[in-house]
């Protein structure tokens with residue numbers, strides 16, 4: 001019997017691709033780069049399942065072009081702001097995502113961004129690499145310590161709580177704002193703030209961990225940046241659209257914001273050019289979940305979800 005067709009818009013880890021190949025006739029994209037919605041609509045014709053990532057937009061037009069064969073959109077991401085869920089729902093197309101399994105890896109990147117921003121890692125690397133280091137100096141590249149500082153987490157879901165757990169070990173006091181206040185055992189001593197404004201005013205380090213979506217677009221704007229204590233650090237491992245880049249770049253230039261660590265960008269990979277000229281920004285290419293272990297686990301979660309759907313079950317990672 002002919003196997004159903006799966007279209008892979010990206011390359012996935014060898015273990016994941018091998019698992020997909022067991023049950024599907026696999027069609028791969030020509031190149032491993034972000035595909036446009038139109039390209040997917042053209043290349044994935046006849047596919048029952050399309051595997052995408054956060055870099056591919058799946059629009060209502062893509063879904064309409066791939067109907068009626070398309071049954072499942074499997075995205076290697078916890079975020080789903082790149083998929084038109086209403087259109088999927090209306091066409092009876094299931095959407096599978098990869099929540100939870102990436103929380104620890106993303107929290108590690110959160111700490112990487114915090115540490116690299118606070119301790120001026122970009123400048124340090126450039127100095128040594130460029131052969132401009134003239135030896136130890138008592139005032140060379142003074143950064144900001146973390147002990148006793150307040151870490152303000154915007155979005156205290158799984159990833160936010162994993163960041164909090166790691167930051168506590170660095171001696172930081174945890175503050176957070178979330179849509180709803182967490183139960184006491186989940187707060188683990190963290191201080192809740194009822195508004196982003198209150199959180200910003202209490203954040204020596206502000207860390208964005210909330211899922212994407214229009215509600216938090218540009219939540220980091222000039223007005224709220226002004227509420228941050230002077231010399232604060234801003235870190236983003238969520239979605240680039242949450243930051244007004246012009247406002248953050250101005251605050252980094254004036255020194256009101258001491259440094260930033262950014263793993264995600266509005267319009268990525270075409271980042272705001274202003275960041276490139278700033279020494280006090282640590283830049284990273286959306287690699288929050290990029291460990292071998294995590295990318296395997298994310299892919300296998302999708303494969304398991306497909307198996308569950310084939311058995312007529314509803315997998316826990318099915319959004320619609």
Ligand code: DGY
Pocket residue numbers: 053054076077078079080102288289
């Ligand atoms: C996610 O899972 O949404 C991350 O941004 C990586 O895609």
